[in-house]
Structure formats: C-alpha cells, structure tokens
Amino acid sequence: xxERAGGLGIQFxxxxxxxxxxxxxxxxxxxxxxxxxxxxxxVMMTESTEQLMSQTEANFEDYLTSMRRxxxxxxxxxxxxxxxxxxxxDSEMSxxxxxxxxxxxxxxxxxxxxxLVSATPVSTLKEGMDVRVExxxxxxxxxxxxxxxxxxxxxxxxxASSLRYYWVIxxxxxxxxxxxxxPVRGVLLVDMNYSTIEQMMDRVNKSNSYQxxxxxxxxxxxxxxxxxxxxxxxKYAENNLQASDYEDGVHEEIFEGERxxxxxxTISYTGWKLxxxxxxxxxxxxxxxxxxxxxxxxxxxxxALLLINRLVTNRITSPILRLNRSIQNMEGGRVDPESVYIGxxxxxxxxxxxxxxxxxxxxxxxxxxxxxQEERRRSELDALQSQxxxxxxxxxxxxxxxxxxxxxxxxxxxxxxxxASLFRVSLSKGRTVxxxxxxxxxxxxxxxxxxxxxxxxxxxxxxxxxxxxxxxxVKLIVQxxxxxxxxxxxxxxxxxxxxxVTGRKEGDDIFISVSDNGLGMPPEKVAQLLEDEEHEExxxxxxxxxxxxxxxxRIMLRFGPQYGLKIESEPDEGTTVTIHLPAVPYTExxxxxxxxxxxxxxxxxxxxx
Amino acid sequence: MxxxxxxxxxxxxxxGAMIVLVTVLMIRESGTTDKPSQIHVIIDNSSDNRWVQFIxxxxxxxxDQGVNLIVMPTGKLEGLSEQESLIExxxxxxxxxxxxxxxxxxxxxxxxxxxxxxxDIEIVDEDDYEVMSNVVGVVSPDHNAVGETIAGEVITxxxxxxxxxxxxxxxxxSALSSSEERLTGFTQALESAGGKIAWxxxxxxxxxxxxxxxxxYPVPDVLVALDNAGMEAAGEYAAAQEKDITVIGTGTSxxxxxxxxxxxxxxxxxxxxxxxxxxxxxxxxxxxxRNRFLPQVRTVLHRVVHRDTLFAEENQEIxxxxxx
Numbered sequence: 001x002x003e004r005a006g007g008l009g010i011q012f013x014x015x016x017x018x019x020x021x022x023x024x025x026x027x028x029x030x031x032x033x034x035x036x037x038x039x040x041x042x043v044m045m046t047e048s049t050e051q052l053m054s055q056t057e058a059n060f061e062d063y064l065t066s067m068r069r070x071x072x073x074x075x076x077x078x079x080x081x082x083x084x085x086x087x088x089x090d091s092e093m094s095x096x097x098x099x100x101x102x103x104x105x106x107x108x109x110x111x112x113x114x115x116l117v118s119a120t121p122v123s124t125l126k127e128g129m130d131v132r133v134e135x136x137x138x139x140x141x142x143x144x145x146x147x148x149x150x151x152x153x154x155x156x157x158x159x160a161s162s163l164r165y166y167w168v169i170x171x172x173x174x175x176x177x178x179x180x181x182x183p184v185r186g187v188l189l190v191d192m193n194y195s196t197i198e199q200m201m202d203r204v205n206k207s208n209s210y211q212x213x214x215x216x217x218x219x220x221x222x223x224x225x226x227x228x229x230x231x232x233x234x235k236y237a238e239n240n241l242q243a244s245d246y247e248d249g250v251h252e253e254i255f256e257g258e259r260x261x262x263x264x265x266t267i268s269y270t271g272w273k274l275x276x277x278x279x280x281x282x283x284x285x286x287x288x289x290x291x292x293x294x295x296x297x298x299x300x301x302x303x304a305l306l307l308i309n310r311l312v313t314n315r316i317t318s319p320i321l322r323l324n325r326s327i328q329n330m331e332g333g334r335v336d337p338e339s340v341y342i343g344x345x346x347x348x349x350x351x352x353x354x355x356x357x358x359x360x361x362x363x364x365x366x367x368x369x370x371x372x373q374e375e376r377r378r379s380e381l382d383a384l385q386s387q388x389x390x391x392x393x394x395x396x397x398x399x400x401x402x403x404x405x406x407x408x409x410x411x412x413x414x415x416x417x418x419x420a421s422l423f424r425v426s427l428s429k430g431r432t433v434x435x436x437x438x439x440x441x442x443x444x445x446x447x448x449x450x451x452x453x454x455x456x457x458x459x460x461x462x463x464x465x466x467x468x469x470x471x472x473x474v475k476l477i478v479q480x481x482x483x484x485x486x487x488x489x490x491x492x493x494x495x496x497x498x499x500x501v502t503g504r505k506e507g508d509d510i511f512i513s514v515s516d517n518g519l520g521m522p523p524e525k526v527a528q529l530l531e532d533e534e535h536e537e538x539x540x541x542x543x544x545x546x547x548x549x550x551x552x553x554r555i556m557l558r559f560g561p562q563y564g565l566k567i568e569s570e571p572d573e574g575t576t577v578t579i580h581l582p583a584v585p586y587t588e589x590x591x592x593x594x595x596x597x598x599x600x601x602x603x604x605x606x607x608x609x
Numbered sequence: 610m611x612x613x614x615x616x617x618x619x620x621x622x623x624x625g626a627m628i629v630l631v632t633v634l635m636i637r638e639s640g641t642t643d644k645p646s647q648i649h650v651i652i653d654n655s656s657d658n659r660w661v662q663f664i665x666x667x668x669x670x671x672x673d674q675g676v677n678l679i680v681m682p683t684g685k686l687e688g689l690s691e692q693e694s695l696i697e698x699x700x701x702x703x704x705x706x707x708x709x710x711x712x713x714x715x716x717x718x719x720x721x722x723x724x725x726x727x728x729d730i731e732i733v734d735e736d737d738y739e740v741m742s743n744v745v746g747v748v749s750p751d752h753n754a755v756g757e758t759i760a761g762e763v764i765t766x767x768x769x770x771x772x773x774x775x776x777x778x779x780x781x782x783s784a785l786s787s788s789e790e791r792l793t794g795f796t797q798a799l800e801s802a803g804g805k806i807a808w809x810x811x812x813x814x815x816x817x818x819x820x821x822x823x824x825x826y827p828v829p830d831v832l833v834a835l836d837n838a839g840m841e842a843a844g845e846y847a848a849a850q851e852k853d854i855t856v857i858g859t860g861t862s863x864x865x866x867x868x869x870x871x872x873x874x875x876x877x878x879x880x881x882x883x884x885x886x887x888x889x890x891x892x893x894x895x896x897x898x899r900n901r902f903l904p905q906v907r908t909v910l911h912r913v914v915h916r917d918t919l920f921a922e923e924n925q926e927i928x929x930x931x932x933x
Contacts, residue, residue, distance in 0.1 A: 012613050127872065154929050156920040160870060163863045165929050229669070232926035233884055292635035296628060303624040310617065 011317040018309040026301055042261070046250055049211060049263055049276045056204050056213070057265045057274055063103070063196065064270060067171055068147055070100050071190050074107060075175050079188065085180040089118040097121060105155060105166045105191040111177065112141065112185045122158040129157050131187075140172035140187045147173045149270045151221050152194045167194035169223070197224060211278040218271035220244035243275045319344020323352050327359075337363065374597045392483075399453050415452055418445045428475055433558070433594045435586040436503070436510070437469035443478040443501070450486060458490050458497030465504045468512075472584040472594060474558050477551045481514040481565075481577045484548060489518025489575055508583045515576040521569040529567055548577070555581065558594055646897050648890060649699035650680040651692055651709045652733070653782070658862030659837035659882070663733075665930055666886030667708070674894035679704075685815070688784060689714040693724070700728050706745070706893045710734045713786035718743065731893040733885055735787050736908075745896040746905040748889040750880040752787040755859055755911050756794025756835065762857045762876040762913060763831055764802050771804035777829035778809045779819060779839030779858070791835045791859075812839065820846060834858025837865055840877070844868030859911075866928055870919055880911040883930045 078092035093107045097120045108119035114132040116125050131137050134157070139148040150170040168191040177186040197215070201224045204213050214225040220241035222228060230236035239255040239262075246264040253262055263276040319341070326341040337359040342352040396419055403412040425442035428434050440462075447460050482499065490497025496517075503512045521529075530552050552565040559582050569575035584590050584599070593599040650667065652660055664680060671678035679702075681695055689712045699707050706729040711717055713735070721730060721743035729745045736749040767774045776799070781788030796806060808826045812819045819842035832847060832854050834840035840860030847854040848868070856874040858865075861882050868874040892905050914924055 009613070015617075126870070153922075154920055154925050156870070160867055163867050165863065165866070167929065229666075229883060229926050229930050230887070232923070233881070235884075235887075289635050289638045292631055292638060296631045296635060299624055299628050299631060303621065303628065306617075306621060306624070 010320055011313055014317055015309055015313040018313060019306055022305045022309060023302055026298075026305070030298070045211070045278055046261060046263065049278060050250070052204060052207065053213065053263055053265050053274055053276050056200065057267055059200055060197075060267050060272070060274065063200070064149070064267065066100075067103065067190060067192050068269070070096060070104070071147060071171055071173060071188060074190070075173065075188055079109065079175050079177065083178045083180065084117060085178075090120065093118055093120045103193055103196050105168045105193050106158065106189075108157075108189040108191075109175065109177070110137065110187045110189065112187075117177065117186060119158070124159045125157055126159050131157055134170075136170040136172040136189065137187050140174050141185070144174040147171060147269075149217075149272075151217055152197075152223055155191050166191070167198075168192060169194055169197065201226075210281075211276060213274065213276045214238065214240065216240045216244055216273050216275065218244060218273070223272060240275070244273055246273070246275075319348040323348060323355070326352075327355060395453065396449050399449075403452075411452060415449060418448045421445045422449070426476065431591070431595065432475060433472050433591045434475045435469060436471050436473045436512070436581075439473050439475055439478055440464060440469065440501075440503070442476065443482055446479045447482055447499075450482075454486070457495045458486070458493075458499060460499040460501065463500065463502040464512075468503050468505050468510050468583075470586050471505075471510055471581070472586045472590055473510075473579075473581055474554050477555065477579055478512060478514065480547065480551050481579070484577070485514055485516040485518065485575070489516035489520075493518060505583055510579075510581045510583050512579040512581070513576055515574060517574040520571040520573045520575055522571055523569075526567050526569050530565060551579075555579070559584075559599075646676045646705040646894065647703060648676050648678055648706045648708060648893055648897075649696075649702070649704045650678065651683065651695045651699070651707060652680070653683065653686045653710055653712075653784075655680055655683045657838070658841075658864060659860065661863075662861050662927075662930055663882040663886040666883035666888075667890045668886075670887040670890035670894070674891060674898075676705075676890065676894045676897075678890065686712065686784070688712055689716060689720060693720050696724050696728070696730070700724075704728055705897045706731065708733055708889050708893060710785070712784045713789070729893060729896055731889050731896075733889045735785060736790075736906075741904060741906070744904065746889070746892045746907070748885050748892065748907045748909060749787070750885070750911050751908050752790035753794035755878055755880065756791035756796070757798040758878050758911065758913060759791070759833060759835070759857060759859060760795045760798030760802070760804075762878065763799060763804065763833060763855075766855050766857060766875045767804075767831055768855060769830065771799070771802055774804065774831055775807040775827070775829045776804060776831045776833060777823075777826055778806050778833045779823070779835060779843055780809050780811055781836035781839060783811060783813050788835060795833065795835065810839075812842075818842070828852050829854065831855045831857065834860065836860070837862050840865040840868070840874070844873045848873045861928070866919065869914065869916055872916060875915070877914045878911055879914050879924075879928060881909045881927055883927065885909045 074093065074096055078089055078096070082089060089109060093109075097104060097107055106119060106122060109117040110131055111117055114130055114137070116123075116131075119125075125131075136148060136150045139150075148171070150172070152167050152169055154165050155168045155170075156165070171190040171192055173188050175186050175188045176183045178184075201213060201215060205226050212226050215223040217223060220243065222231065222238070222240050225231055225238060225240075227236045227238075231238055237256060239253065242253065242255075243262060243264060246262065248264055248266050251262045251264065253260060259280040261278045261280070263278075265274045266272070267274060322343070323341045326339055337356045340352055340356040340359060342349055342356065344352075396415065400412050400415045400419075403409070403415065422442055422445035425434070425438050425445070428438065444462070451458070451460070478501070482501070485499050486497075490499065498517045500515045501513070502515075503510070505511075529548050531549075548565060548567070555564045563580050563582060566578045566580060567575065568578070584594065590599070648671065650664075652663075654660075667678055667680075679699075681699065683695070686692060686695075692709060692712055696707050696709065708731045711721075711732050714720075724730060725743040730743070732744050732747045732749070734749050736747055736752065741747065763776065764771065767776075778792070778795070780792050783789070792809070799806065807829055810819060810822045810826065812822065814822065819839060823842065823846050828850055832843045834843040834856070835858065837860035840856075840858040841862060841864045843856045843858055844865065844867075847856045848871075856868065857876045857878075858874070859878040859880065860866075861879055865874070865877060869877045888907055888909065892907070896902075896905075912924070912927070914928065918924060919928070
C-alpha cells in the first residue's frame with residue numbers, strides 16, 4: 001500500500017495499538033498476580049515460620065524446664081537433706097548426672113567463698129581457679145530469687161587433662177548448704193550442654209533455605225546464630241541488639257540495606273528471644289530457573305499476542321485495504337465505479353457503495369464538463385468560420401453592381417452564380433466537415449470571382465488528383481490561403497501573377513498546396529505566420545479576415561496537432577502553403593465523428609456515400 | 610508496507626530467538642543445580658589435630674556456597690610428586706577445584722602450570738607467590754610475621770637477659786616453605802633484640818619423633834615451637850622436665866591449647882585457621898561459579914593468647930569453634 005509521507009497505515013496503527021494494549025494488560029495482570037502471589041507467599045511463609053518457631057519455642061521451654069527441674073531435684077532432693085559436714089553429695093550428683101548426661105556437661109556445688117564442695121564428672125578445679133569472678137557465680141549470689149542462665153561460654157573452671165573443652169550454658173542458683181546443722185550459702189552450678197541447643201537450632205535452620213533463626217538473650221547478646229563465627233570475625237552482621245527490643249510478633253526492618261521480616265518469640269523465664277529472619281527476597285521468585293521460566297512465559301505471551309493481533313488486525317483492516325486499493329488507481333484519472341470494492345463489514349460495504357455512487361456522480365459531472373468544452377470548441381470553430389465574408393461580400397457585390405451598370409450582364413450573372421455556389425458550400429447545412437471536392441468547389445468559386453475583380457490580372461491552375469476529392473476536410477481552409485496568395489503574393493506583380501493549386505494523396509495523408517510566384521518572405525517572417533497572434537490580427541484587416549493561423553488552428557483542433565499548415569517561402573521567389581490532412585474517407589460516420597470530436601485518429605474505410 | 614512486514618518478521622524472529630535462548634539457559638541452569646561443584650582438599654596429614662578448625666571453616670563455607678567438599682585422606686606426604694598424583698586423582702574424580710597446601714619445590718610452578726589448565730587450584734597455608742600465575746588464589750597467614758610475633762613473646766617472657774638465655778627451636782617440616790619463613794622471621798627479630806638460638810630441631814626424620822629428637826639437645830630456658838606439632842611436643846617435653854622451661858609457640862590443636870591452659874606454655878600464637886578454611890573454599894567456589902575472575906591473595910590474621918586471655922570472649926570463637 002502506498003502511504004502518504006508521514007502517515008501510518010491503518011494496519012500498522014491497529015497492530016501496534018492492539019499489541020501495546022495487550023502487552024500493557026499482560027504486564028498489569030502479571031504485576032497484579034505477582035503482587036498477590038507475593039502477599040500470599042509472605043503470609044504463608046510468615047505463618048509457617050511462626051508455627052515452626054512456636055514448635056521450637058515449645059521445645060526450648062521443655063528443655064529449659066527440664067534443666068530447671070534437674071537443678072531443683074539436685075537442690076531439694078539432695079543438697080537440702082544433707083549435712084555436708086558428714087555426708088557427701090557425690091552419689092546423688094552422679095546419679096542425676098548419669099540420668100541427664102545427654103543434656104549436661106557437669107554439676108558443681110560451691111561454698112560462698114568459692115571453694116568446691118562437690119562436682120561431677122570432673123571433680124578437680126583448675127589450679128589457681130577462683131570461681132567468684134565468674135559471672136554466673138556473682139549473679140547467683142546477688143540475685144538469690146532467680147535461677148540464672150548464662151550466655152554460651154567455654155567451661156574453663158575444671159582441669160581439662162582429657163583435652164576436652166565444652167561450650168556450656170551455665171544454670172546457677174543460690175543454695176543453702178548445711179554444715180553441722182548450720183546453714184551457709186552456696187552456689188549450685190548446672191552446666192548445660194550447649195550442643196543440645198545448637199542441635200535444636202541447627203535442625204530448625206536446616207529445614208528451610210530462605211530463612212534463618214537465631215537466639216539471643218534479653219540484652220541482645222547472641223546465644224546461637226548459624227553464622228556465629230563469621231559474626232565474631234566481623235565477616236557478617238546481625239541486628240540482634242535491635243531484635244532484643246522487639247515485642248513478640250511480626251516486625252519489618254531494613255538492615256544493611258535489606259528489607260526483611262523478623263518474627264520474635266520470647267522464651268519464658270530466661271527472657272531469651274527466638275528470632276526468625278525472612279529476607280524480602282525470599283518472597284520473590286526464588287531460583288534463577290524460575291526467573292528464566294517467568295521470562296519465557298512473558299516472551300511467549302508477547303509473541304503469541306503479536307501473531308494473534310496480526311491475524312485479528314488483518315481481518316479487520318483487510319476490507320479497508322481492499323477498498324483503498326480499488327480506488328487508489330482512480331485518484332488521477334477516470335474512475336470505473338464498478339471496480340470499487342463492495343464487501344467486508346457493513347460499515348465498509350456502506351462506505352464502498354457510497355464511494356461507488358460518488359464516482360458515478362463524478363463521472364457524470366466530468367462527461368458534462370467534456371460536453372460543454374466540446375460545445376465551446378465547436379462554437380469557437382463556428383465563430384472562426386463566421387469571420388469570413390463581410391469585406392469580400394461587399395467588394396463582390398460592388399463589382400456586380402459595377403458590371404450591371406456597365407451592362408455586362410453575362411459577367412454579372414457569372415459573378416452572382418459563383419457567389420451563390422460559394423455561399424452554398426460555406427453554409428453546407430451547418431456542417432464544419434465537408435468533402436475536399438466541395439472545398440475545392442468553394443475555392444474555385446472564390447478564385448473565379450476574384451479573377452473577374454482583378455480583370456484576369458493573374459493566372460491560376462488547378463492540379464488536383466481526383467482521388468482526394470472524396471476525403472474529409474474542415475471547410476473553408478483553401479480559400480483563405482488563396483486570398484493570402486492574392487493579397488501578399490502576387491498583388492504587386494501586375495498581370496504576371498500565377499497561382500498553382502495542387503492536391504495529392506501520400507499514404508494516409510493528403511497534401512493540398514497553394515503556390516504563388518509573388519514577393520515571398522524571409523524565414524523569420526515565415527516562422528511568425530503560424531505563431532504570432534498580432535500577425536493574425538493584421539491579416540484580419542485584409543481580405544476575408546480569415547488568417548493562416550485561423551486555418552492552422554482549425555485543422556489541428558479537428559484532426560490533431562500533427563496536422564495543419566506548412567509554409568515555405570523564398571524572398572522574390574514565391575510562397576507555397578501546404579495543407580496537411582489525414583486521409584479520412586468522407587463518410588457520414590467519419591464526418592459525425594470529426595464534428596463531435598470523437599474521432600480517435602484511425603482512418604475509417606467505409607463505403608462512400 | 611513491505612518495510613513494515615520485514616520489521617514485523619524481524620520482531621517475530623527476534624522473540625523466537627529469545628525464547629530459544631532463554632529455554633537453553635533454563636535447561637542449563639536446571640542441569641547445573643542438580644550437580645553441585647566439587648572441591649577436593651589436599652593437606653599434609655589430613656587427620657592431624659591442627660586441621661580441625663581449618664576443616665570446620667571449610668565445611669561451613671561449603672555449606673554456604675553449596676559445594677561438595679572432599680578432604681582427601683592423607684598421611685604424611687612425601688613431596689610435590691605425591692601431591693601431583695593426588696591432584697590427578699581428584700581430576701579423574703571430576704573435581705571442579707582443588708585446595709592444596711603446596712609443598713615447596715623448584716618444580717612447583719611448572720607442575721601447577723600443567724595442572725591448572727584442567728582444574729582450578731587454590732593454595733592454602735603457604736604464600737608461595739611464584740606460582741600465583743597458575744592458581745586462582747592464595748589464603749595463608751603471614752608466616753614471617755608469625756615468626757616475628759613468637760620472637761616478641763620470647764623477648765617478653767624469657768625471664769632473664771636474652772644473651773644469657775638458651776633458646777631451643779623446633780622448626781616445622783622442611784617440605785613447607787612456611788616453616789622456613791617462620792624461622793626467618795623469628796631469627797631476625799630475636800637477633801635484632803640480642804638473642805641467639807642455641808639449637809634447632811628439624812623434624813624431618815621419619816624414624817624419630819620430635820620428642821625423641823629433643824632428648825639429644827641440652828634443656829633450654831626457652832623452647833620455641835614454630836608449628837602445631839612442635840608445640841604439642843614442646844608442651845609434653847616441658848611438662849616432663851624438672852627445670853622450669855618457658856614454652857612459646859604456635860598451634861591451634863586442643864593439646865596446644867591445653868598446655869597453655871595448664872600453665873606449661875607461656876604464650877601461644879594462634880593463626881585463624883577457621884577463617885583460612887572458610888575463605889579458601891569461598892574464594893574457590895566463587896571463582897568456579899564465575900562470580901570472580903581474578904586471582905585473590907588473602908592473608909589471615911594471627912593473635913597472641915596467654916593463659917589469662919584464653920577464655921576471653923573474643924578468643925573463644927577462634928580457639929574453640931568446633932567443640933561448641
């Protein structure tokens with residue numbers, strides 16, 4: 001389809017519009033679904049994390065309660081019943097240790113001065129060890145109302161000749177020791193195996209890859225973190241100090257540029273905080289292959305949309321394009337209304353029919369215009385032809401009057417006869433196209449009259465091939481040339497003037513020449529004769545008033561621009577004017593065609609009428 | 610119109626090509642996730658106590674990076690050729706990268722050059738920069754600085770003027786350039802302070818233990834150990850002597866720590882082996898996964914621990930990372 005510069009085709013516009021709208025819709029839909037998916041995922045993950053943490057919290061509660069019970073059992077079932085001045089705690093302590101050794105590292109009882117009363121399984125303090133400086137000892141003595149859980153540390157008070165150093169959480173409490181009936185204060189230490197807590201936390205951490213859990217005390221000091229060592233080495237950071245201030249529940253925070261959801265649960269009695277961390281990125285489409293899949297779906301959807309849109313666009317725009325193609329060739333010329341596309345949807349069909357009707361009207365109007373123009377041309381021709389006569393008629397009639405007065409009645413009769421014949425041909429029943437025979441008759445009538453007027457002062461000879469007499473010509477074209485030959489050619493020569501009229505057919509052309517032996521003309525004047533409008537005006541002042549340009553135009557108007565007059569002249573030698581006509585046989589059909597301007601240039605050979 | 614048809618066809622072809630490309634990438638991605646990278650570790654005497662923290666660090670990093678870690682079981686390695694054959698074995702097992710404690714040798718560079726085209730190699734515990742062009746990274750303590758730090762501790766705890774102090778040194782394995790560097794650092798620092806080494810034990814005799822070798826030397830005032838095995842032997846030796854010997858050295862095993870805890874040793878210079886293990890696996894895994902393209906040289910820190918700071922909070926995580 002040819003499109004105007006700067007314009008966009010309807011198919012392109014519709015396709016782009018459809019595609020843009022579809023893609024935007026898909027993106028909007030995708031974004032909405034993604035947001036909903038994210039929210040749903042977030043709710044589900046948060047709920048599942050809370051459930052997991054509730055379970056872990058319950059496990060911790062059980063474990064820590066069991067540890068407190070162990071401590072209670074040791075205190076109330078063993079220490080309180082013993083007078084340590086005479087009894088030993090070793091057997092009860094060993095029994096309790098054996099019963100709980102999976103969770104315990106050691107038991108120990110100290111006097112207030114830091115001296116060891118009893119311990120199991122290792123009973124020897126390190127050389128020079130003063131337990132009074134240990135935080136768990138200090139806390140137990142200064143806050144006697146509570147049991148105290150320490151943060152994890154390597155137990156370092158006992159001799160480690162077995163080369164074993166254990167991470168423990170120390171559970172300490174103040175106890176009342178009895179020596180010979182006298183109560184004294186002491187401290188009971190239960191070293192809980194930290195690996196039990198670590199295993200519990202490891203289990204929950206390994207259950208999911210996108211979130212993690214850690215444990216800190218009420219002041220934010222880490223008890224467990226899956227990256228404890230990296231944090232200690234400064235290779236990783238955790239927001240544990242902030243988390244310790246959080247209330248139980250779900251919180252959102254931004255830590256080191258990362259948004260994340262933090263779920264906090266406080267473990268009773270200890271004040272420890274179990275913290276679950278879900279980075280917001282965990283809610284997104286996780287793996288790379290999932291992201292690839294998403295891109296793949298998006299690309300496929302866009303491709304499918306493009307193809308479907310193309311198909312739909314073609315169906316919608318095809319009738320419009322066909323309609324457009326059917327009229328595009330009509331833009332510069334005549335339109336055939338029947339070739340206008342009628343079809344497609346009702347609106348397009350209606351448009352086609354409207355265009356078809358419009359083209360019909362246009363054609364009618366164009367025909368009218370052509371007809372009017374033709375009539376104008378004919379009027380112009382008629383006007384040109386009617387330019388003949390007045391002076392000539394006046395002069396001729398004056399000559400006739402003069403003959404009658406001179407009693408030259410025979411000559412007067414001849415003149416009147418010739419004049420009547422001349423006018424008969426001139427009228428020709430209003431026709432503009434006549435046979436060459438009639439035209440030559442008219443020319444002879446004219447020359448006969450002029451010979452009388454010029455008192456036989458010139459000679460004229462006719463050399464006409466009879467063959468040409470039955471061909472068509474525009475009327476009154478020879479007489480003006482003869483008139484010119486008389487006035488401008490031989491008028492000044494006295495009685496030596498000579499005019500020769502010849503007529504012949506060459507192929508499909510007819511040539512009628514008028515030659516005189518008059519004054520002739522220079523070439524530049526010859527060139528002006530058929531072009532110069534002023535020259536024509538000057539000609540009209542003489543003779544019949546019908547100039548060469550007039551004749552030349554009439555021939556061209558009727559037969560075409562390749563026909564007309566040809567003038568050859570030499571100063572003092574004479575002039576030859578040749579009429580060039582097509583050899584159109586003089587038939588009624590050809591005559592009508594020529595008169596109505598519908599002659600198509602082809603020579604119609606029809607039987608002569 | 611023809612131009613627009615061509616543009617439309619080009620767009621469709623482009624989208625088609627993108628779909629094919631993304632499909633291929635997705636298949637490749639799902640293929641790679643099924644098979645995690647494998648990293649083999651070749652260290653001298655892999656069951657030795659000194660590697661416990663190092664291996665713990667590597668295991669943590671392997672978990673973080675999602676790689677399979679295989680510590681190849683080794684005894685006392687004899688030299689570079691044995692290490693080369695172990696690397697060949699790792700390659701034949703389909704390894705993606707090898708972490709190696711490289712033995713010192715003049716052939717080390719040429720050996721690594723031929724192997725590095727077949728697998729990525731990371732060096733640990735040795736800082737042999739001559740082989741850098743053939744490996745993807747080096748993670749090591751600054752052994753010269755470790756030697757200097759030990760010398761500083763000797764100067765502090767000698768208990769008498771250095772000139773009058775007899776100092777015995779247990780050097781590390783001669784197969785390792787690190788031993789030589791530590792000795793150099795120690796000797797230079799000691800001599801600059803006016804001290805002098807009385808004797809040096811070279812534990813290269815396979816027939817005799819360090820303890821046996823020590824019996825051949827006079828009892829020193831200060832016994833210096835330049836590696837973990839030497840520290841354990843020095844502690845055992847000093848504990849058995851009637852004379853009060855100041856033991857100073859480097860080590861990370863529980864035995865070495867125990868000698869400090871029990872007062873047999875005066876000072877212990879501890880290299881952060883956990884971080885060395887962690888960083889070496891992290892660096893190699895990142896290189897294998899093409900998250901990094903340039904070789905990386907890292908120096909792990911070392912710290913001085915005394916009996917009173919042994920259980921300080923900042924030292925507990927470094928000294929007891931596994932026993933927790």
